Structure formats: C-alpha cells, structure tokens
Amino acid sequence: MxxxxxxxxxxxxxxxxxxxxxxxxxxxxxxxxxxxxxxxxxxxxxxxxxxxxxxxxxxxxxxxxxxxxxxxxxxxxxxxxxxxxxxxxxxxxxxxxxxxxxxxxxxxxxxxxxxxxxxxxxxxxxxxxxxxxxxxxxxxxxxxxxxxxxxxxxxxxxxxxxxxxxxxxxxxxxxxxAFPDRAVLESIINVHIPKIKKSLLKKSLDMFFDVRKVPGLKKKPTTSELIDWLKLIVSDDLAQELIAKKDKELLPPLYGALLKNEQDVELLQRLAFMTRRES
CATH class of the missing domain: 3.40.50.300 (P-loop containing nucleotide triphosphate hydrolases)
Structure with a gap:
C-alpha cells in the first residue's frame, strides 16, 4: 500500500x-x-x-x-x-x-x-x-x-x-x-474554494503572508484559518473591494477569521496606524 x-x-x-x-x-x-x-x-x-x-x-x-x-x-x-x-x-x-x-x-x-x-x-x-x-x-x-x-x-x-x-x-x-509555501497553499485553496478568482486569490495571499511576517505575533494564522477567511471573502463583495484597494495597510478585512487574540489585533492596528501616518 x-x-x-x-x-x-x-x-x-x-x-x-x-x-x-x-x-x-x-x-x-x-x-x-x-x-x-x-x-x-x-x-x-x-x-x-x-x-x-x-x-x-x-x-x-x-x-x-x-x-x-x-x-x-x-x-x-x-x-x-x-x-x-x-x-x-x-x-x-x-x-x-x-x-x-x-x-x-x-x-x-x-x-x-x-x-x-x-x-x-x-x-x-x-x-x-x-x-x-x-x-x-x-x-x-x-x-x-x-x-x-x-x-x-x-x-x-x-x-x-x-x-x-x-x-x-x-x-x-x-x-x-512545515507551513506550506505559496504554490502548495494555492493548490489547497483550489480544492476547498474551486471558484475563487485568480486575482482575488493573489491579493488575498499577499495580505495573508504579510500578516504572517509581522514580528511579535502571538499566534500566526494557519492554513485552516486562511481557508475560513477566504470563504468569507468570497461571499462578501465589500471585503473583496477592500482587498483590491489595499496598499500598505496591514489590517485585513474580516480579520477575526485570521487573528485569534486581542494582542495580535492591537499589534496590527498600531502598525496600520503608523503606516497611514507615514504615508
């Protein structure tokens, strides 16, 4: 076998x-x-x-x-x-x-x-x-x-x-x-959300990896949380618009599916505020 x-x-x-x-x-x-x-x-x-x-x-x-x-x-x-x-x-x-x-x-x-x-x-x-x-x-x-x-x-x-x-x-x-690389993640997502648009998937993954790279996160979002988040994004037109317009702001829409404690939310909120002020 x-x-x-x-x-x-x-x-x-x-x-x-x-x-x-x-x-x-x-x-x-x-x-x-x-x-x-x-x-x-x-x-x-x-x-x-x-x-x-x-x-x-x-x-x-x-x-x-x-x-x-x-x-x-x-x-x-x-x-x-x-x-x-x-x-x-x-x-x-x-x-x-x-x-x-x-x-x-x-x-x-x-x-x-x-x-x-x-x-x-x-x-x-x-x-x-x-x-x-x-x-x-x-x-x-x-x-x-x-x-x-x-x-x-x-x-x-x-x-x-x-x-x-x-x-x-x-x-x-x-x-x-090990945590999947981008190519493997795309394959996993296509299994669970086969109808997701390529452009939306690309920008969503960019945002997801940006969040995972933030130093000091208490709990990095994982594969299962990414899939839950993308399912919400696919069913929410406003969230899709926000992802399409995202520039350097780190706080993703519907972040409650990705972030699981208040320390990480506050950390990303501070970083997003600092990024907006600098720009």
Whole structure:
C-alpha cells in the first residue's frame, strides 16, 4: 500500500514518503507542526486513500494511557452483585474496551489516530511504549494477553506544546509538516474554494503572508484559518473591494477569521496606524 494523497488533501512528496515509511517499518508515524496544518486530517485521508477503517483517540489533559486499553467498572459490578443481577457472573460485562483494544481486535488492518498526544501528562507516552512496540497488552481481570490481529497504522499528532520522551521518539517515524509555501497553499485553496478568482486569490495571499511576517505575533494564522477567511471573502463583495484597494495597510478585512487574540489585533492596528501616518 502506498499513500498518494486524495482529492481533498494535498500531500507533499516528503509527507507521502513519511506515511509509506511508517507502513514499511511498521512503526507509529509521529506528525508535528503548527496547529491547523492538517495533522489530524492526514489520518482521515490516509484511511480513505488506503481503504482502511479509522479509529480516532482524541487526547485530553485528563486522559490516561490505560483508557486506551480498557476500563474496568468495579463500582457497577459491586452494585449489580448487591442487587443479585445475573450479569455479575461474567466479568467481561464490566470491561469497556479502549481504542487500542478496538484496533488490536480488528480482523482487518486499521488506521489508529492518537490525536494531540502532547496534551496529556508527560508520562502518557511512556505508559504506551510496550503496547505500541509489541502491539499487545495484558488484561489482568481476564488473565489474558490481547494481541493485535493485524498491526494497525498508528498516526500520532503533536502540537509541540511539550517535549516527548526520548524512549517514545525512538519507537516512531517522525515527520514535521512545515507551513506550506505559496504554490502548495494555492493548490489547497483550489480544492476547498474551486471558484475563487485568480486575482482575488493573489491579493488575498499577499495580505495573508504579510500578516504572517509581522514580528511579535502571538499566534500566526494557519492554513485552516486562511481557508475560513477566504470563504468569507468570497461571499462578501465589500471585503473583496477592500482587498483590491489595499496598499500598505496591514489590517485585513474580516480579520477575526485570521487573528485569534486581542494582542495580535492591537499589534496590527498600531502598525496600520503608523503606516497611514507615514504615508
């Protein structure tokens, strides 16, 4: 199997090679990059492209590694035993399978997305070392080892919010999704907004890259925010006129789709004011 991208996902050659390498090496693919660069969507589109089922495990700050394996509901079993419920005789009734168990138990190969692994506690990646390396884990309640029937393609995403342990990194194939250059961005936009005019696209991208180049921005606008912004621009004649007339003013129309905090808005407003005063 080889990943060639899809009509909805423009993948660079190095990203395609990274997916293929993870498949061939049978290692998890660790994908890092700015938020909004398509890390999560990569797993979705890889599954579509290869015709595999996708299992998604979205990590939160409270997520524990054991939840990906299984959870044993001892409280419900105690309550049922007090009520004389017959189901209490089979402990399987109180074990909830996690996402890894689901992936291991599949008769066909699946794509397992572990999304935003850096949100969890620092020990979270270490707690999954053996399970991801050996593709098996032990269930104490059933006195049974759960082994993967077909080794899943594991795609792990990280926003670089914290460093990951070296032992975990050694077990992964790593790829960093760099921010797309102008040509790739145009291809991505043409997929999502095929009817956008070339002149509008050019001027909008000029403005977008000008904003990203501003020093001191707390959060630079990303690909997903650019697409949202352009969708608004396409549906707003006044915004299109403002973009056509833009000279050196840095504050774009409908900037709320691009800028996500008041510090960045104030920074661009000051720069725009200074530019107007100088001119």
């Amino acid at each position: 080889r990943f060639q991208g899809t009509k909805n996902y423009i993948a660079t050659e190095d990203l395609k090679l990274a997916v293929d390498a993870a498949l061939n090496l049978e290692k998890p693919l660790l994908v890092k990059g700015e938020p909004g660069t398509g890390k999560t969507m990569l797993a979705v589109e890889v599954a579509k492209s290869l015709g595999l089922r996708l299992i998604e495990w979205h990590i939160k700050s409270t997520t524990k590694a054991s939840q990906g394996l299984y959870e044993y509901d001892a409280v419900s079993r105690l309550r049922d035993s007090q009520l004389g419920n017959e189901k209490v005789k089979d402990i399987k009734n109180y074990i909830k399978k996690g996402k890894l168990w689901d992936a291991f138990d599949s008769d066909e190969q699946v794509v397992l997305l572990v999304d935003e692994v850096d949100k969890a506690d620092i020990e979270f990646p270490n707690d999954l070392l053996q399970e991801l390396d050996r593709m098996e884990f032990y269930c104490y309640e059933l006195d049974k080892t759960i082994k993967a029937k077909k080794r899943p393609l594991v795609i792990i995403t990280s926003n670089n919010e914290k460093d990951l342990p070296d032992a975990f990194l050694r077990r992964c194939f790593f790829h960093f999704i």
